[in-house]
Amino acid sequence: MNGVPVIRIRGYHTDLYGHVNNARYLEFLEEGRWRLFEDFLDLDGWMKRGFSFFVVNINIHYKRSIELHETIEIHSGILRYGNKSAVLRQKIFLQGTDILCAEADVTFVVIGKETSGALPITGEIRERLSPLPMAS
Amino acid sequence: MNGVPVIRIRGYHTDLYGHVNNARYLEFLEEGRWRLFEDFLDLDGWMKRGFSFFVVNINIHYKRSIELHETIEIHSGILRYGNKSAVLRQKIFLQGTDILCAEADVTFVVIGKETSGALPITGEIRERLSPLPMAS
Amino acid sequence: MNGVPVIRIRGYHTDLYGHVNNARYLEFLEEGRWRLFEDFLDLDGWMKRGFSFFVVNINIHYKRSIELHETIEIHSGILRYGNKSAVLRQKIFLQGTDILCAEADVTFVVIGKETSGALPITGEIRERLSPLPMAS
Amino acid sequence: MNGVPVIRIRGYHTDLYGHVNNARYLEFLEEGRWRLFEDFLDLDGWMKRGFSFFVVNINIHYKRSIELHETIEIHSGILRYGNKSAVLRQKIFLQGTDILCAEADVTFVVIGKETSGALPITGEIRERLSPLPMAS
Numbered sequence: 209m210n211g212v213p214v215i216r217i218r219g220y221h222t223d224l225y226g227h228v229n230n231a232r233y234l235e236f237l238e239e240g241r242w243r244l245f246e247d248f249l250d251l252d253g254w255m256k257r258g259f260s261f262f263v264v265n266i267n268i269h270y271k272r273s274i275e276l277h278e279t280i281e282i283h284s285g286i287l288r289y290g291n292k293s294a295v296l297r298q299k300i301f302l303q304g305t306d307i308l309c310a311e312a313d314v315t316f317v318v319i320g321k322e323t324s325g326a327l328p329i330t331g332e333i334r335e336r337l338s339p340l341p342m343a344s
Numbered sequence: 345m346n347g348v349p350v351i352r353i354r355g356y357h358t359d360l361y362g363h364v365n366n367a368r369y370l371e372f373l374e375e376g377r378w379r380l381f382e383d384f385l386d387l388d389g390w391m392k393r394g395f396s397f398f399v400v401n402i403n404i405h406y407k408r409s410i411e412l413h414e415t416i417e418i419h420s421g422i423l424r425y426g427n428k429s430a431v432l433r434q435k436i437f438l439q440g441t442d443i444l445c446a447e448a449d450v451t452f453v454v455i456g457k458e459t460s461g462a463l464p465i466t467g468e469i470r471e472r473l474s475p476l477p478m479a480s
Numbered sequence: 481m482n483g484v485p486v487i488r489i490r491g492y493h494t495d496l497y498g499h500v501n502n503a504r505y506l507e508f509l510e511e512g513r514w515r516l517f518e519d520f521l522d523l524d525g526w527m528k529r530g531f532s533f534f535v536v537n538i539n540i541h542y543k544r545s546i547e548l549h550e551t552i553e554i555h556s557g558i559l560r561y562g563n564k565s566a567v568l569r570q571k572i573f574l575q576g577t578d579i580l581c582a583e584a585d586v587t588f589v590v591i592g593k594e595t596s597g598a599l600p601i602t603g604e605i606r607e608r609l610s611p612l613p614m615a616s
Numbered sequence: 617m618n619g620v621p622v623i624r625i626r627g628y629h630t631d632l633y634g635h636v637n638n639a640r641y642l643e644f645l646e647e648g649r650w651r652l653f654e655d656f657l658d659l660d661g662w663m664k665r666g667f668s669f670f671v672v673n674i675n676i677h678y679k680r681s682i683e684l685h686e687t688i689e690i691h692s693g694i695l696r697y698g699n700k701s702a703v704l705r706q707k708i709f710l711q712g713t714d715i716l717c718a719e720a721d722v723t724f725v726v727i728g729k730e731t732s733g734a735l736p737i738t739g740e741i742r743e744r745l746s747p748l749p750m751a752s
Contacts, residue, residue, distance in 0.1 A: 220639055224631075
């Protein structure tokens, strides 16, 4: 499915309780964002223009432990656009179910090569982001 | 300093931008919580009673990139106690400065060995947690 | 392809040089072993009998840096069986090419639930391992 | 102690067996190398000259599981110099004991900024490395 990576949980993902460690969830979310951007955006064009994403806030709710040998899928979509930031909502489900393991709102800004600070999410940047699906 | 781990940033902490990767911050926060609990709580007694901490939410603001060869310190304290959860505030500073790299509120619950679900933060549990410093 | 996981390199896999960090290769190798065992062995039966794998040596040659956005595949096969250990050879290639990024020999032993120390790779254990492909 | 980092094992270091995961050992070895180089070499001068280290082989023997709440120390020293490479021996002990958890030989080469391929370990480079202690 476009923009939805699937990951099978291995020993190296888990910690002493046999559960996926808190920090690993953020790698899963990053995987979800890369996949989303790859599948929906012109990522090459984006990078050639010198734009990059910079995450400024992650608010993650851990809903259910994820365990060895389980398989998850990561769904991502835009929750809202602000003036100089945007918020992605990302949800981790057990594969093929509506069992929600974690839900996170990830706020990012766009940085240019020459300027410092966040660029307004308008004009070219807003247009380049427009193919991203909205959060369901 | 009691409850304040110090970490020097190495290559394996950073990602392609030469910055500490988002997920690593959560390992640093976990390090901070272990150190806090070790230094202020009777962790052996806690575990013998069958109690364990379970993180249900992390809300982290990334304020400033952390780079190779920089040294950070992680400060942690209780922000507030709720009925069945408590919130720790954790701050990552450049060592010996007030330059704030990240600030996170971490909500945890206490789980018992025999019951399922979060235990009330009252009585014995509240007492065992009482040596924890409040967030400054 | 059976027993051959494919991984696309993301920011969180890389370190300050923009290359996959040395330690991450070992996660890729672990991913390769899980996939190999899942696809060729009766892993449920293996665990029900109380057997587990324990890695005692990894000898890894780093041949070529792996970079962001590259895609790799991990090939694994038995190199040889010893009396109380066996050696897997694992190779990491750029996907669909014969460009070798790393080659590792991984020596493992089999541990039982009740005995301590490595079990002989004979009888039932040897038979359970026999579906594993030999290294090419 | 100079060149000998000390690490306390936390939940995020361990995997489902309650043991430190194989890949984490390589982060501990990297920590050991950074500490060694920082404490014994003129690392700033080294980088200003455009030299960098590149690991080409790690051969690690896992001798004993490392578990939650244990504390380790990492000892490193030069085993031998070759023409275009050098080998560091690194040992992970339980802190303050001679209980050996892992032993690794790490072969590295030196890369310059302008040339491709490994530089000879002679002249200026050999001299700059000479303060490193030999493996005991």
